[in-house]
Amino acid sequence: MKLPVIKTIQRTCTPEQIEMALEVLENVSxxxxxxxxxxxxxxxxxxxxxxxxxxxxMVASGMSEKDAGNAFMKKVLSSIDR
Known part of the structure; x- marks a missing residue:
């Protein structure tokens, strides 16, 4: 997982576009x-x-993009530590 890639996707794609890409990749996999x-x-x-x-x-619920990215990565890192 790479935060710069996540931010680029988040900035340039709608949730619907992301969900469609996910569906395609899951089927291809x-x-x-x-x-x-x-x-x-x-x-x-x-x-x-x-x-x-x-x-x-997170951004849609009012969090800044920076805080949302940091919160997401913190969540990922804490799940790895377990």
Missing amino acids: EAPSLKENEVDVIGELISNLCGALEVHE
């Missing part, structure tokens, strides 16, 4: 012919898109 590294790349893209959706929601 099921293709049996994919190699492990290709699945890893798709997984990274899905993670960044999910992060962008979450940041979108």
